[in-house]
Structure formats: structure tokens, C-alpha cells
Amino acid sequence: MHTVPVALPGKSYDVVIGRGALGDQAGRIRALTKNPSAIVADEEVWKRHEKALRAVLPDLPVIEVPSGEKSKSWAEFERVSELLLAMGVERGGSVVAFGGGVVGDLAGFCAATLRRGCKLVQVPTTLLSQVDSSVGGKTAINTRAGKNLVGAFHQPSLVVIDTEFLGTLPRRELLAGYAEVVKYGALGDEAFFDWLEQHGGGVLTLDDAPLSEAIAKSCAAKAAIVADDEKEAGKRALLNLGHTFGHAIEAEGKYDGRILHGEGVAIGMAMAARFSVREGLCPPGDADRLERLLRRAGLPTRLADMGSIETTAERLVDHMKQDKKVESGALTLILLRRLGDAFVAKDQDPSRVLDFLAEETHLPAL
Numbered sequence: 127m128h129t130v131p132v133a134l135p136g137k138s139y140d141v142v143i144g145r146g147a148l149g150d151q152a153g154r155i156r157a158l159t160k161n162p163s164a165i166v167a168d169e170e171v172w173k174r175h176e177k178a179l180r181a182v183l184p185d186l187p188v189i190e191v192p193s194g195e196k197s198k199s200w201a202e203f204e205r206v207s208e209l210l211l212a213m214g215v216e217r218g219g220s221v222v223a224f225g226g227g228v229v230g231d232l233a234g235f236c237a238a239t240l241r242r243g244c245k246l247v248q249v250p251t252t253l254l255s256q257v258d259s260s261v262g263g264k265t266a267i268n269t270r271a272g273k274n275l276v277g278a279f280h281q282p283s284l285v286v287i288d289t290e291f292l293g294t295l296p297r298r299e300l301l302a303g304y305a306e307v308v309k310y311g312a313l314g315d316e317a318f319f320d321w322l323e324q325h326g327g328g329v330l331t332l333d334d335a336p337l338s339e340a341i342a343k344s345c346a347a348k349a350a351i352v353a354d355d356e357k358e359a360g361k362r363a364l365l366n367l368g369h370t371f372g373h374a375i376e377a378e379g380k381y382d383g384r385i386l387h388g389e390g391v392a393i394g395m396a397m398a399a400r401f402s403v404r405e406g407l408c409p410p411g412d413a414d415r416l417e418r419l420l421r422r423a424g425l426p427t428r429l430a431d432m433g434s435i436e437t438t439a440e441r442l443v444d445h446m447k448q449d450k451k452v453e454s455g456a457l458t459l460i461l462l463r464r465l466g467d468a469f470v471a472k473d474q475d476p477s478r479v480l481d482f483l484a485e486e487t488h489l490p491a492l
């Protein structure tokens with residue numbers, strides 16, 4: 127087992143990673159759920175993996191949440207919160223989030239607000255949630271105005287990453303998670319990017335050693351950034367590489383499954399790299415290398431790759447104006463100086479972004 131500590135004053139916690147991590151951590155999970163607690167599970171995950179969680183928590187009540195991004199909604203937030211209260215979950219108890227990033231973000235937001243905050247245990251079951259969303263304490267739901275616009279920073283007490291769950295994950299979802307793995311290399315660790323060029327295939331075939339290494343490296347990269355800047359006053363925004371464009375693309379997909387978060391991030395990262403090149407900030411070869419790694423895995427890198435989504439530069443910019451990094455109405459983007467060296471670029475000229483996006487809407491699929 128790998129353990130990655132997340133060091134935060136008064137609320138440090140461990141991320142435990144490995145095949146069989148759930149059984150290995152049973153004692154700690156039970157200790158965190160001694161007070162009245164409940165499980166919030168993705169319904170598909172519950173169907174497939176109820177037995178595994180029941181072996182650790184035989185008696186906890188469960189709330190099943192419909193699979194898919196649409197569950198990060200006011201309606202589900204209300205329904206799940208009311209059920210948690212009806213079940214008597216206490217402040218000293220825990221919400222155990224069992225599923226991917228959708229359930230993690232939703233259950234996390236319920237935990238952040240239930241009786242003004244109860245404990246949270248993350249048991250992530252998708253690659254994306256294992257390398258990203260279960261760590262760092264961002265929780266949120268989507269609103270009519272856009273993605274993750276209502277939420278809270280609420281750190282979990284424990285994250286248990288059992289790679290066994292990935293065995294049943296559909297390939298498309300695995301790839302979506304891989305986009306966030308590539309993100310860590312692109313934003314701050316060129317050696318990890320090189321490593322992915324060599325070993326990414328093994329991660330995607332779920333070979334134990336490269337898979338655990340990729341998850342541990344990703345969690346360690348995220349833990350280091352979060353420990354330095356928990357509430358995104360500065361460098362945490364680097365974790366948003368690809369997301370300003372990506373969230374706008376997701377919004378255009380209406381959260382109906384046509385575009386997954388990780389797919390939006392893959393296209394968004396490729397766009398951020400192309401925009402960096404267009405602005406004369408990054409060598410073209412680095413943007414090509416990023417696009418090649420994503421495409422080799424089978425990820426989209428251009429709007430045209432998502433055939434069913436029709437959009438315009440203006441509509442994308444409108445979504446981008448809702449981004450939480452906007453300051454006094456001006457866009458902030460995460461751009462690249464080169465692979466492994468991202469930076470926070472504030473006060474972006476909207477007309478340059480609009481011109482760039484107009485080009486992007488005409489870029490053919492490869």
C-alpha cells in the first residue's frame with residue numbers, strides 16, 4: 127500500500143492507495159463511522175460493489191444516487207441532505223462517499239453543510255476520482271449558470287483508493303480519468319509526462335505497478351499543491367489547467383453524458399496549450415506532444431472530436447465568464463510556458479480569447 131499524507135493544519139489526513147486498500151483500511155473506516163453515519167453511493171457502483179463495502183460497513187444505511195453528472199444538482203443535494211438528517215447522521219459521524227467524482231462532490235457538499243459540517247470519508251471508484259476529486263476537499267454541485275458554482279472546501283478525514291474497483295470501469299470513463307493524470311505532468315512535472323509517454327499504456331491496461339505509481343504520483347502532486355494553498359488563493363489554480371475551456375465545453379454538452387468531465391479537460395488542455403503557442407508563450411512542439419499523448423490514449427483534443435456538440439466562440443466565452451477564477455470580469459487562464467511548467471495568466475484579453483475560440487470551432491478533427 128502507498129500512503130500519501132495531505133498536510134493541513136488541524137485537518138491532515140491520509141490517502142491510502144493499493145489493490146485491497148478497502149479491506150486494509152477497514153479499522154480506520156469503522157472508527158470514523160462510530161457515531162451515526164451513512165453511505166452515499168452511486169447506484170451503478172452499489173449494484174456492482176455493494177458486497178465489498180458491506181464487508182467493511184455491514185450496518186450503515188445507504189443512499190443511492192443516480193449515475194451521471196446530472197446528480198450534481200440542487201434537487202439531489204436537497205434529497206440526500208434530508209435523507210442524511212432523517213437517518214440521524216451526526217456531526218461526529220461520517221458521510222462515506224462511494225463512487226466517482228459526481229458522488230464525491232455531491233456527498234462532500236452534503237457533508238460540508240450537514241449540521242454545518244460532519245466528517246467525510248472518500249472511497250473513490252473511478253480513475254478520475256482516485257487521482258483527483260477525492261483528494262483536496264473541493265465539493266460542489268452544478269447550477270443553471272454553470273459547473274461547480276455552489277460548493278465548499280471541506281476536507282475528507284480519510285481517502286481509501288482501492289484499485290480493484292477499476293476492473294469494472296467502462297473504458298471511456300477510464301480514459302476520462304487518464305486526462306487528469308496527464309494534467310499533473312503537463313502542469314508541473316515534465317519527468318512524469320515523459321514517464322506517461324513510456325508507461326501510459328500500462329496504466330490504461332490496469333497493470334498493477336504502473337497503475338499504482340500513476341495514482342500515487344498524481345495524489346502526491348495534488349497533496350503538495352493543496353497543502354500549500356488549500357483555498358486556491360494562488361498556485362492551486364494550476365490544478366485547473368484545461369478546465370476554463372473544459373467546463374465551458376461541458377456546459378455546452380448540457381451534462382447529459384455526451385461529454386465527460388475528463389474529455390472536456392483533455393480538449394481544454396490541448397486548447398490551453400494551443401492558446402499558449404498562439405500567444406508566443408510556449409514552443410509549438412510542446413503543444414503537439416501534449417496532443418499526441420492524449421490522442422494516443424484515445425482522448426479527444428478538439429471540439430470537432432465531439433461531433434454532437436455544436437457551439438460558437440461567443441457561447442463558450444459566455445460560459446467562461448462564469449468561471450470562479452474571473453476577477454473584476456476578466457478571465458484567468460492556466461497557460462503553459464512549456465510542458466511541466468504551467469502558470470496562472472490573469473486578465474486575459476477577451477477579444478484574443480474570442481478570436482482563438484473562433485479558430486478552434488473551425489479546427490478539423492484529426
Ligand SMILES: NC(=O)c1ccc[n+]([C@@H]2O[C@H](COP(=O)([O-])OP(=O)(O)OC[C@H]3O[C@@H](n4cnc5c(N)ncnc54)[C@H](O)[C@@H]3O)[C@@H](O)[C@H]2O)c1
Binds near residue numbers: 292
Ligand atoms: N472535487 C474535485 O477536486 C474534482 C476533481 C475532478 C473532477 N471533479 C468532478 O468529478 C466529476 C467526474 O467524476 P467521474 O469522472 O468519476 O465521473 P462519475 O462520478 O460520473 O462516474 C463515471 C461513471 O462511472 C460509473 N462508475 C463509477 N465507478 C465505477 C466502477 N468502479 N465500475 C463501473 N462503473 C463505475 C458511474 O456510475 C458513472 O456512470 C465531475 O463532476 C467533475 O467536475 C471534481
Ligand SMILES: O=C(O)C(=O)C[C@@H](O)[C@H](O)[C@H](O)COP(=O)(O)O
Binds near residue numbers: 262362369
Ligand atoms: O482540486 C482542484 O483545485 C481542481 O481544480 C481539480 C479539478 O480537476 C476539478 O475538476 C475541480 O472540481 C475544478 O474546480 P473548479 O474550482 O474549477 O470548479
Ligand SMILES: [Zn+2]
Binds near residue numbers: 258306369387391
Ligand atoms: Zn477536473
